[in-house]
Amino acid sequence: MGNWERLVWNQRNVLLDGFLVTLEICAIAFAVAVAAGLGLALLRLYVRPLRWPAIMWIEYCRATPIYVQLMWVNYVWPEILGWPTTFYTAGWVALALQSSGYLAETFRTGIENIGRGQREAAYAVGMSPLLTFRRIILPQVLVTIAPSIVTQFTVIVKSSTLVSVITVQDLMFQSQRLVNVWFEPIEILTATAAIYILFIFAVSAAGKALADRLRLRYGLGT
Amino acid sequence: MADPAGAPCVEVVDLHKRFGALEVLRGVSFAVDRGSVVSIIGASGSGKSTLLRCINYLEQPTSGEVRIDGEPIGIERRADGSERRRSMREIGRFRRDLGMVFQQFNLWPHLTVLGNVVEAPIRVRGLPRRQAMELARACLERVQLSEKSSEYPARLSGGQQQRVAIARALAMQPKVMLFDEATSSLDPELTGEVLEVMRGLAVDGTTMIVVTHEMGFAREVSDRVIFLHGGLIEEEGPPAQVFGTPRSERCRQFLAKLLH
Ligand SMILES: Nc1ncnc2c1ncn2[C@@H]1O[C@H](COP(=O)(O)OP(=O)(O)OP(=O)(O)O)[C@@H](O)[C@H]1O
Ligand SMILES: [Mg+2]
Numbered sequence: 253m254g255n256w257e258r259l260v261w262n263q264r265n266v267l268l269d270g271f272l273v274t275l276e277i278c279a280i281a282f283a284v285a286v287a288a289g290l291g292l293a294l295l296r297l298y299v300r301p302l303r304w305p306a307i308m309w310i311e312y313c314r315a316t317p318i319y320v321q322l323m324w325v326n327y328v329w330p331e332i333l334g335w336p337t338t339f340y341t342a343g344w345v346a347l348a349l350q351s352s353g354y355l356a357e358t359f360r361t362g363i364e365n366i367g368r369g370q371r372e373a374a375y376a377v378g379m380s381p382l383l384t385f386r387r388i389i390l391p392q393v394l395v396t397i398a399p400s401i402v403t404q405f406t407v408i409v410k411s412s413t414l415v416s417v418i419t420v421q422d423l424m425f426q427s428q429r430l431v432n433v434w435f436e437p438i439e440i441l442t443a444t445a446a447i448y449i450l451f452i453f454a455v456s457a458a459g460k461a462l463a464d465r466l467r468l469r470y471g472l473g474t
Numbered sequence: 475m476a477d478p479a480g481a482p483c484v485e486v487v488d489l490h491k492r493f494g495a496l497e498v499l500r501g502v503s504f505a506v507d508r509g510s511v512v513s514i515i516g517a518s519g520s521g522k523s524t525l526l527r528c529i530n531y532l533e534q535p536t537s538g539e540v541r542i543d544g545e546p547i548g549i550e551r552r553a554d555g556s557e558r559r560r561s562m563r564e565i566g567r568f569r570r571d572l573g574m575v576f577q578q579f580n581l582w583p584h585l586t587v588l589g590n591v592v593e594a595p596i597r598v599r600g601l602p603r604r605q606a607m608e609l610a611r612a613c614l615e616r617v618q619l620s621e622k623s624s625e626y627p628a629r630l631s632g633g634q635q636q637r638v639a640i641a642r643a644l645a646m647q648p649k650v651m652l653f654d655e656a657t658s659s660l661d662p663e664l665t666g667e668v669l670e671v672m673r674g675l676a677v678d679g680t681t682m683i684v685v686t687h688e689m690g691f692a693r694e695v696s697d698r699v700i701f702l703h704g705g706l707i708e709e710e711g712p713p714a715q716v717f718g719t720p721r722s723e724r725c726r727q728f729l730a731k732l733l734h
Contacts, residue, residue, distance in 0.1 A: 372532055373580035373639075377594035377646055378570035380563060387597060391584045470584050471628025 259436055260443040270426030278408050281347035289355025296360060313353025318411045322346040326418050343415035347408050358400045362393035395466045402459025406452045481544030483508040483681045484650050489538035491524055498524045500705035509679045513692035516702035517728060522685040526654050530572040531565050542568055570598060573643030577655040579635040581627040588623040591642045613641040617671050633664030637671055653684045689732060693717050701725045
């Protein structure tokens with residue numbers, strides 16, 4: 253028990269700092285990914301000239317391993333675009349990039365699954381296509397894809413452990429640093445795994461509760 | 475400029491609609507006076523829904539015109555005689571005046587009953603919230619669903635959902651109500667309550683175009699009946715004539731088949 257106290261409990265502030273960085277970088281990446289995913293889905297569905305570029309971009313995001321994307325954003329983008337300039341930014345950009353590809357497809361199927369009648373009923377009372385999307389389509393899509401969106405957040409959390417590779421000081425980074433200081437991996441890494449597990453379980457449970465409530469309320473979805 | 479006093483409420487002029495090689499409407503013309511009820515009957519696939527959907531431009535007619543109070547929906551005719559196709563936005567302005575009730579109700583499941591009815595008055599007509607609420611409540615009263623205001627559509631029976639859909643259309647205070655087989659997807663025991671509401675509207679002087687398979691209703695409520703066949707008006711007249719002494723052989727056959 254002494255080891256746990258010495259290696260984990262006494263280091264709790266370091267681990268907590270790391271966890272907060274993880275939380276922050278995942279939250280930013282998630283918010284950006286949701287917005288970008290919706291944007292990409294809309295381009296793919298409704299903007300003819302940009303349909304193919306959007307499809308290629310989405311497929312690129314989905315097909316590239318997160319590690320490759322991280323390296324690419326961190327080392328290639330600054331050369332070409334002059335941005336991002338910090339490892340931290342490169343970290344959330346890479347995470348957002350990959351998830352935006354998946355979320356774009358989630359949004360697209362969600363939008364396509366809303367029956368034509370929903371749209372027509374809106375047009376029939378004089379609503380414009382934009383108003384129809386905002387007030388009628390999007391809310392229904394969000395309700396039906398809420399579980400997938402939450403799942404995508406857990407994917408981001410898991411992938412985020414890789415940002416430690418480019419020295420972003422997240423939970424994984426701090427945990428490895430402790431291991432390198434004490435040369436005692438068992439307790440520290442086990443505790444780290446436990447933290448991730450608990451966090452992801454909590455997110456999934458909250459997501460499921462939310463989805464159940466929405467479904468109950470509107471009688472939508474399966 | 476159109477003269478609303480002289481022109482019929484709705485005028486359909488030589489309407490054609492084709493889907494690829496299939497010509498569904500082949501030159502349909504008729505007019506609906508203010509306060510009158512016109513029923514459209516005909517076999518499945520004869521183009522009834524297409525005709526109704528062309529009237530509010532959910533389908534773009536291939537050629538021909540639809541006029542509301544004398545003004546064409548799809549094209550603007552300028553004083554110098556030139557013509558211009560109207561944008562979606564402008565067509566939306568006309569659609570406010572055309573209430574549509576669909577066979578499948580198409581209520582918005584994420585909004586309450588009241589939310590469904592109040593949405594367009596607020597967002598499209600721009601009414602202040604309180605005024606829109608009052609209007610929506612009055613419309614729900616009219617279809618006798620006031621007590622369901624805060625329910626979500628999924629909890630209502632089909633008949634109740636369709637009555638909400640009628641209230642939603644009424645809340646735009648349209649010049650005309652279009653009904654596309656409003657009772658066809660209902661269980662038989664639920665059609666009565668919807669027909670009752672429609673009958674009430676007709677009695678109140680609502681201008682209505684009703685696509686229906688309910689011949690009893692068409693006969694009793696309509697001022698005029700149109701029998702559509704193969705994309706053309708095959709028979710047209712007062713219900714007593716169309717149902718009693720149809721001139722067209724096809725119309726006679728259609729009605730005879732229904733009686734069996
Ligand atoms: N969007 C479309 N694309 C291609 N064909 C269509 C389309 N809409 C309708 N049609 C065809 O047009 C014809 C007329 O259809 P419509 O729905 O107007 O008939 P209807 O008289 O309303 O029939 P029902 O009584 O079954 O509702 C049918 O052959 C149908 O398959
Ligand atoms: Mg039809």
